[in-house]
Amino acid sequence: MAGGGNMGGGGRSHGKKGKKHKGKRRMGTHIDMTPLVDVAFLLLTFFMLTTTFSLPQVLEINLPPSESRSEVTESSLLLLRVVNDGRIFWNFGTDQPRSIQWKDLRSFLRERAVSNPNMICLVKVDRKAKYSYSVQMIDELNLASITRFSLAPLLDADKKIIGLPPEQEG
Amino acid sequence: MPKIKKKRVNVMIDMTPLVDVAFLLLTFFMLTTKFRPQEDVTVNLPASHAKVKTPESDVMTITFSPDGKIYFGVDSQQLRAQLFGESRKLRPSIPVTLEELPDLAQAAKNANPKMRAIIKGDRDGVYGPAEDVMNALQKANIARFELVTVESRD
Numbered sequence: 001m002a003g004g005g006n007m008g009g010g011g012r013s014h015g016k017k018g019k020k021h022k023g024k025r026r027m028g029t030h031i032d033m034t035p036l037v038d039v040a041f042l043l044l045t046f047f048m049l050t051t052t053f054s055l056p057q058v059l060e061i062n063l064p065p066s067e068s069r070s071e072v073t074e075s076s077l078l079l080l081r082v083v084n085d086g087r088i089f090w091n092f093g094t095d096q097p098r099s100i101q102w103k104d105l106r107s108f109l110r111e112r113a114v115s116n117p118n119m120i121c122l123v124k125v126d127r128k129a130k131y132s133y134s135v136q137m138i139d140e141l142n143l144a145s146i147t148r149f150s151l152a153p154l155l156d157a158d159k160k161i162i163g164l165p166p167e168q169e170g
Numbered sequence: 171m172p173k174i175k176k177k178r179v180n181v182m183i184d185m186t187p188l189v190d191v192a193f194l195l196l197t198f199f200m201l202t203t204k205f206r207p208q209e210d211v212t213v214n215l216p217a218s219h220a221k222v223k224t225p226e227s228d229v230m231t232i233t234f235s236p237d238g239k240i241y242f243g244v245d246s247q248q249l250r251a252q253l254f255g256e257s258r259k260l261r262p263s264i265p266v267t268l269e270e271l272p273d274l275a276q277a278a279k280n281a282n283p284k285m286r287a288i289i290k291g292d293r294d295g296v297y298g299p300a301e302d303v304m305n306a307l308q309k310a311n312i313a314r315f316e317l318v319t320v321e322s323r324d
Contacts, residue, residue, distance in 0.1 A: 033185065040192050047199030058288065058316035059220040063308065127298035131291045132216035134300060135317055139218035153301060 059138055064150055078112060078121045081158055082137060084128040089162050097162050102136070109144035121149035124158055211235045211263075216293035218319035225316075228284040230275065232303055233263060236295040240303065242266045244278050244285075253277055268302050275310040287315035 074093030081089045081097065088105065089097035100108060112119060121141060125134045134151075141149050211233050226245070233241040243263025244250055251259035253274060258264055266274060279285050287307055291300050307315055 033189065037185065037189055037192065040189065040196055044192055044196045044199065047196065047203055051199055051203050056215055056224050056318050056320050057218065057220040058222050058224050059218050059319050060222060060316050061314065063304070063313045125297045125301070127296065127301060129297045130293070131295045131297050131300050132293035134297050135216040135218055135291075135293070135319060138317070139220065139319075139322075143219055151301070151304060 059135065059142065061138060061151075062147070072118075072120050076116050076119045078119055080121060080123050080137065081154060081162060082123070082125045082129050082133050083154070083159070083162065083164060084126040086129065086133055088137075105140050106143060109140055109146060113144045113146050119146065119148070121146055122152055123149055124152050124154040126154045126159075211239075211241055213290055213292040214294060215290065215318055215320045217322035218317075219322050220319055222316075224288070224318060225286060228282055229286050229288050230278045231263060231288045231290060232271070232275075232307075233290040234292070234295065234299040234303060236292040238295075238299050240266055240268060240271065240299065242271060242274055246282075249278065249281050252281065268306060271303065271306040272309040275307055275312055279310065279312060287312050288318055289315055290318045 077093055079091050079093075079097075083089070086102075088100050088102065090100055090108075091097040123134070123137055123141070125137065138149075213233060213235060229245050231241075231243045231245075233243070235241070241263040243261075244253065247259050250261070254261070254264050275287065289300065289303060304315070307313075
């Protein structure tokens, strides 16, 4: 490539420069690239194996400020209670709570959100329930595009309504 | 018929394109790799379907370990020096008590109004500390926060 130019004349002398180097034979320099390539591939493998393209995701929560009071009719307030063993109970307003499975939750929430766009959710998670349940619940709400929800502590009164003993040990 | 003696050819493969590509990939990976910031506590994150990437600047991270300890950290070293003292500015987060948390969060928010709260919890931990942390943040008038999760498989 580069050797095809004016410098590629082999040992031919031309001009002053040529005279100076008259006796010297042009040597083809061969640099052994092997170690360089070895190192390059080593680094390449290292970076390829250590790179993880996935940053953890975040689940956004926008809670209403604690001072704000919003008036809702009882029929559009969906109460979701998660008890410590992961069971979910739902009810509207003051209805009797009913149990629902996690796998049915998504379609249930979606259906409700469509039928009542003014619906507000109140999520109550037991302090002894697993943290992942609360994340899962908020995730399901997000998937059903229910953005108006709030979190509240699950009180003993709630447990009584569901029919659980007020304070379970362990 | 006389045998034709085959001339031995010295095979020289031109490695240049290979090396070029290797270096190109190397540069790519070197430039895109971002090493995970060091953490005081490691938690198993819960899974969700959220698609928002974790923000990396203007964040305060509140981590709670499965045993209920709470750690508070901010991303800028300057702010860490201001909040935790000069000697602890190199630590990514410090253990705090629940009572200190609202004041710290408020101070961080005042220093940088763009500050967002990120909550990291262990998926096997109990919900109690998370509730306390959220209450503490609400006390500091932070109603918007983010829960760190990993992408759900299903």
